[in-house]
Amino acid sequence: MSDAVLVLNAGSSSIKFELFEVVGDRAETRLDGQMEGIGASPHLIARDARRQVLADHRWPGPDVADHVAALVRIMEGIGPAIEGRRIIAVGHRVVHGGPDLAAPMLVDELAMGKLRALMPLAPLHQPHNIAGIEAASRRFPGVPQIACFDTAFHRAHDWEADTFALPPEFYARGIRRYGFHGLSYEYISHLLAEEDPALAAGRVVVAHLGNGSSLCGIRNGRSIDSTMGFTALDGVPMGTRCGQIDPGVLLHLMQAEGMDAADLTGLLYGNAGLKGMSGISQDVRDLEKSTDPRAAQALSHFAWRVRREIGALAAAMGGIDALVFTAGIGENARTLRARICEGLGFLGIAICPDRNAANDPEIALPGGPTRVLVRATDEESMIARHVLTLLHCSKNT
Ligand code: ADP
Secondary structure: OEEEEEEEEEOOOOEEEEEEEEEOOEEEEEEEEEEEOOOOOOEEEEEEOOOOEEEEEEOOHHHHOOHHHHHHHHHHHHHHHHOOEEEEEEEEEEOOOOOOOOOOEEOOHHHHHHHHHOHHHOOOOHHHHHHHHHHHHHHOOOOOEEEEEOOHHHOOOOHHHHOOOOOHHHHHOOOOOOOOOHHHHHHHHHHHHHHOHHHHOOEEEEEEEOOOEEEEEEEOOEEEEEOOOOOOOOOOOOOOOOOOOOHHHHHHHHHOOOOOHHHHHHHHHHOOHHHHHHOOOOOHHHHHHOOOHHHHHHHHHHHHHHHHHHHHHHHHHOOOOEEEEEHHHHHHOHHHHHHHHOOOHHHOOOEOHHHHHOOOOEOEOOOOOOEEEEOOOOHHHHHHHHHHHHHHHHHOO
């Protein structure tokens, strides 16, 4: 019987999962997948490490009504593939750790209370993350549940990067620039430290560009600043989210156009960004194929904003030694990468068109002063590593 760690990433209507086998002190992936459409049109898909489909099932909505039911179905679906493995812990991606939770944490009743108290800071994500933990506690009673926070990597920001220009009592009440995608940044940072310790000790801007997008300036492995702030709305435009917006626009929409909080939430989270600007799609592939000028404009604005933030983060760190592209857009969208880097010669950034077109791991012009890298991110394996570290520490105390 071998030991395994299950990693869960629970969203509003989906649970993504990945199973890692514990081999010595390492976690090796064995299978992954997701249950989508919980409560509506549930669909489970799971694949092994060679991408062979292990399970592909659909149910009527009421048969998988909530996260608890979804986890039961997931475990049934992958059951045969995990025979002979004992789940020793479940690691959870939790979007918000608030001002104080800056490291992975074993979740007990007390900790659950802390996570619930943070719900107002991330009302669209945190309740679902908590539902995932509750579901896993019921499905695996007695098995340690470990929360890993997207905010944790950024908690060591200097105060200047952490605050808004508001009276200090707002900061004390938790109105801060938390930053997100921390597990992705931490993964990339560890990867660079393994590949090239000297580079990892320098100044690196990581552009995590996916459906949700942000950038982070990392110096010597530490997050110096990030484009996301109090919520995952801030920073660059995203698939459906607006990114940075003048707060005066919101006041205007409320006062002059009668929009309320629900209207603004719908607009800023769901109908802005690439989708809202183009009126076509949130997916870069659709926009690149489209001949509609609004699609081209949306991509152009996206590239502009990302380029601006690279400059801003380089300024925050006193320079830049490497730019790393990651996540769906960063890893794949060659044309956008080239457009983002246009005009960044003053930071020593120059892209080799052939390397970029070939999606090489290194796309800078040879001999250029600033490295430009393309790397796949892997938040789940970062969580699995955190889980093993925490289990190991608790065994030794
Ligand atoms: P999430 O934030 O949901 O994890 P991903 O990191 O998977 O998102 O990124 C998804 C996005 O990546 C897609 O919506 C699409 O815009 C973009 N993308 C994926 N593959 C390609 C590709 N080959 N070319 C251009 N864009 C791509």
